[in-house]
Amino acid sequence: MKKNSRKIVFAVLLSVIMLFQFAQVSAADGEIKYDFDRIEVVYAAEFAVYPRYAADDHWLTTIAGGTDKPVQILYGIVHLFTGDQYIEEQFIRMSGEGGSDRFLSNAISNEFDENSMLKKQTSVQFWSGKKLDESTVVKDFNEPMKSITLVQSFDPQGILTEYQLNASPLFLINNPPAPDYYVSSYISDPSSLVHTGEINGVEVEPIPETPKTDEPKLEEVTSNYSKQVQSDQLLEEVSILSASDSTNSSQRTQQADTLNQLGLFMGTNYGYQLGDPITRAQGTVMLLRLSGEADDAARIQKKSSFTDVKGSHWAVQSIAYAASKGYVKGIGNGSFAPDRLMTGKEFLTLINRLLGYSNATTSNAAELSHNNGMLTEGAASRLANAKPFLRGDMVEVVHAALQTKKAGMTSTLLQSLVEDKGSISVELATASGLYKPNVPAYFIPKPGSNPMDSIEQSIRQKLDSR
Numbered sequence: 001m002k003k004n005s006r007k008i009v010f011a012v013l014l015s016v017i018m019l020f021q022f023a024q025v026s027a028a029d030g031e032i033k034y035d036f037d038r039i040e041v042v043y044a045a046e047f048a049v050y051p052r053y054a055a056d057d058h059w060l061t062t063i064a065g066g067t068d069k070p071v072q073i074l075y076g077i078v079h080l081f082t083g084d085q086y087i088e089e090q091f092i093r094m095s096g097e098g099g100s101d102r103f104l105s106n107a108i109s110n111e112f113d114e115n116s117m118l119k120k121q122t123s124v125q126f127w128s129g130k131k132l133d134e135s136t137v138v139k140d141f142n143e144p145m146k147s148i149t150l151v152q153s154f155d156p157q158g159i160l161t162e163y164q165l166n167a168s169p170l171f172l173i174n175n176p177p178a179p180d181y182y183v184s185s186y187i188s189d190p191s192s193l194v195h196t197g198e199i200n201g202v203e204v205e206p207i208p209e210t211p212k213t214d215e216p217k218l219e220e221v222t223s224n225y226s227k228q229v230q231s232d233q234l235l236e237e238v239s240i241l242s243a244s245d246s247t248n249s250s251q252r253t254q255q256a257d258t259l260n261q262l263g264l265f266m267g268t269n270y271g272y273q274l275g276d277p278i279t280r281a282q283g284t285v286m287l288l289r290l291s292g293e294a295d296d297a298a299r300i301q302k303k304s305s306f307t308d309v310k311g312s313h314w315a316v317q318s319i320a321y322a323a324s325k326g327y328v329k330g331i332g333n334g335s336f337a338p339d340r341l342m343t344g345k346e347f348l349t350l351i352n353r354l355l356g357y358s359n360a361t362t363s364n365a366a367e368l369s370h371n372n373g374m375l376t377e378g379a380a381s382r383l384a385n386a387k388p389f390l391r392g393d394m395v396e397v398v399h400a401a402l403q404t405k406k407a408g409m410t411s412t413l414l415q416s417l418v419e420d421k422g423s424i425s426v427e428l429a430t431a432s433g434l435y436k437p438n439v440p441a442y443f444i445p446k447p448g449s450n451p452m453d454s455i456e457q458s459i460r461q462k463l464d465s466r
Contacts, residue, residue: 035082036080036081036082036086036087036445036451037081037082037083037444037445038081038442038443038444038445039078039079039080039081039442039443039444039445039454039455039458040078040079040081040086040441040442040443041076041077041078041197041443041458041459041461041462042076042077042078042079042088042197042198042199043076043077043195043196043197043198043199043204044075044076044195044196044197044459044460044462044463045073045074045075045076045163045193045194045195045196045463046072046073046074046075046192046193046194046195046463047072047073047075047163047188047189047192047193047194047195048070048071048072048073048188048189048192049070049071049073049163049164049165049186049187049188049189050070050186050187050188050189051064051067051068051069051070051184051185051186052185052186052187053184053185054067054068054184054185054186055067055169055183055184058167058169058183058184059101059146059167059170060094060148060167060184060186061184062098062099063094063095063096063098063099063100063101064096064097064098065096065097065098066097066098069096069097069098070096070186070189071094071095071096071165071186072094072095072096073092073093073094073150073163073165073188074091074092074093074095074456074459074460075090075091075092075093075150075163075459076090076091076455076458076459076462077089077090077197077199078090078091078455078458078459080455081442089104089105089455090104090105090108090124090126091103091104091105091452091455091456091459092105092124092126092148092150093456094148094165101128101146102452102456103126103127103128103130103146103148104126104130104131104132105124105125105126105130106125106126106127106129106130106147107124107125108122108123108124108125109122109123109125110122110123111123113156116156118154118156118158119154119158119200120153120154121151121152121153121154122151122152122154122200123149123150123151123152124149124150124151124152125147125148125149126147126148126149126150127145127146127147127148128145128146128147129145132451132452144170144171144172145170145171145172146167146168146170147167147168147171148165148166148167148168149165149166149167149168149182150163150164150165151163151164151165151166152199152200154200157202158200158201158202159200159202160195160199160200160202160204162187162188162190163187163188163193164185164186164187164188165185165186165187165188166182166184166185166186167182167183167184167185167186168182168183169183194463194466195463195466196462196463196465196466197462249274249392252274252392252395252396253272253274255395255396255399256272256274256392256395258399258432258433258434259395259398259399260272261428261431261432262402262424262428262429262432263289263424263428264286264289264290264398265286265395265398272391272392272395273391274390274391274392274395275390275391275392276390276391277341277342277388277389277390277391278341278342278347278389278390278391278393278394279338279339279340279341279342280328280336280337280338280339280340280341280342280346281313281314281315281318281319281338281339282315282342282391282394283342283346283347283350283394284315284318284319284322284327284328284338285315285318286394286398287322287327287328287350287351287354288318288321288322288327289423290351290354290398290401290402290413290417291327291354291421292416292417292420292421292422292423292424293321293325294318294423295423296321297317297318297320297321297322298317300317300321301317302317302320302321302324303320304316304319304320304323304336305320305323305334306319306320306323306330306334306335306336306338307334307335308334308335308336308337308338309336309338313338315338319336319338323336327350327353327354328350341388341389342389343362343389344383344384344385344386344389344393345362345363345365345366345384345385346362346389347389347393347394347397348360348365348366348368348369348380348383348384348397349361349362349365351369351374351397351398351401352365352368352369352372352374354401354413355372355374355401355404355406355407355413356406356407356408356409357372357407365384366380366381366383366384366385367380369383369384369397372404372405372407373404373405374397374400374401374404375397375400379396379400383396383397399434401413402414402417402434403434410441414429414432414434414435415435415436415437417429418435419437436464436465437465443457443458443461
């Protein structure tokens with residue numbers, strides 16, 4: 001026993017666990033039956049492991065394709081449900097230039113720090129002797145068996161730091177190797193790790209494909225406008241510098257292109273005009289496009305109750321509809337001020353309410369925009385305080401909002417527009433690069449499908465949805 005650690009070994013055969021939970025034991029030796037009608041993936045990971053040392057004639061070396069070749073790992077923790085009961089299984093697939101193999105877990109042991117009693121490592125033993133044959137778990141002791149141990153290491157906060165894969169030689173059931181005996185050992189490459197879900201009681205944070213970064217603070221830009229913008233069909237060009245600096249104009253244009261392809265940002269007679277300020281009318285129209293109700297507003301054709309929004313105003317139907325829904329309010333005395341400039345705080349407030357944060361106000365909009373993951377802290381502050389708040393700023397917020405999950409939901413705003421509202425087609429959303437189908441909470445195996453295939457498919461689906 002190590003001086004600073006205590007090893008607590010559970011090593012409970014999963015077949016025994018299943019026996020107590022389901023008591024579905026057949027008369028045949030070594031067989032336990034369970035039918036599962038759905039799979040919940042608790043944790044899914046994919047990564048590469050590289051050899052620290054590998055035996056020339058080892059079966060895992062054959063899979064890798066050589067003693068110096070890496071092995072790709074697909075690993076998952078799943079709950080296999082029967083009604084409202086479930087069993088927990090762990091699955092691993094190893095693949096390389098020489099082939100692949102996949103196992104179910106047989107035993108688990110945990111090592112805790114002696115002083116803090118926090119978990120330091122979890123070792124999961126997988127072996128080929130445990131198999132799924134339709135709905136039956138079969139212990140096959142008639143052939144030399146393969147065994148590997150996946151070691152997970154954790155830091156003091158319980159966060160996963162690395163994987164190690166140790167492989168034993170082939171063995172017979174009456175002559176098993178010692179638990180810590182192995183002839184090949186591999187270590188994970190942290191940069192290759194892609195994972196999602198919960199492990200060791202900690203929700204992992206998937207690495208974003210395009211991580212958001214804080215932009216440098218920029219001086220507020222002051223200028224005189226030739227006039228306030230009155231519509232998307234602007235008749236006179238307004239020249240105003242962007243609050244985010246011209247060095248970011250290329251990214252803003254790309255974002256505007258994406259929104260245009262989705263039918264959310266139309267531009268003007270002079271192009272996108274990202275350096276122009278937005279009005280309350282324009283902000284309201286964008287809000288309805290993002291709520292999937294722009295067509296409803298055009299179809300219903302409500303009359304405006306505001307004295308300064310005449311029937312001839314280009315946004316009269318949008319303003320009347322949004323006001324009837326309580327999305328926007330007037331400024332008092334029966335007025336809406338459609339052509340007054342909208343501030344960043346006002347627009348962020350509307351967007352956060354659309355995302356389901358009913359407590360959003362102009363005073364907390366920046367903080368909410370950061371806390372819900374839509375914007376970095378620096379970006380939220382910059383956009384909330386932009387003077388003026390420009391069309392380019394609106395594009396940045398909308399682009400981020402589409403990728404943000406709605407309050408208390410697993411769906412992003414874009415997923416909701418595609419899958420719930422139907423206001424954006426799957427084809428357009430997929431082409432934008434911002435959309436991935438919202439994966440159901442459970443994977444439903446197809447009747448008659450191979451159960452190992454179903455488990456593997458559910459893990460891959462979980463990874464694809466991250």
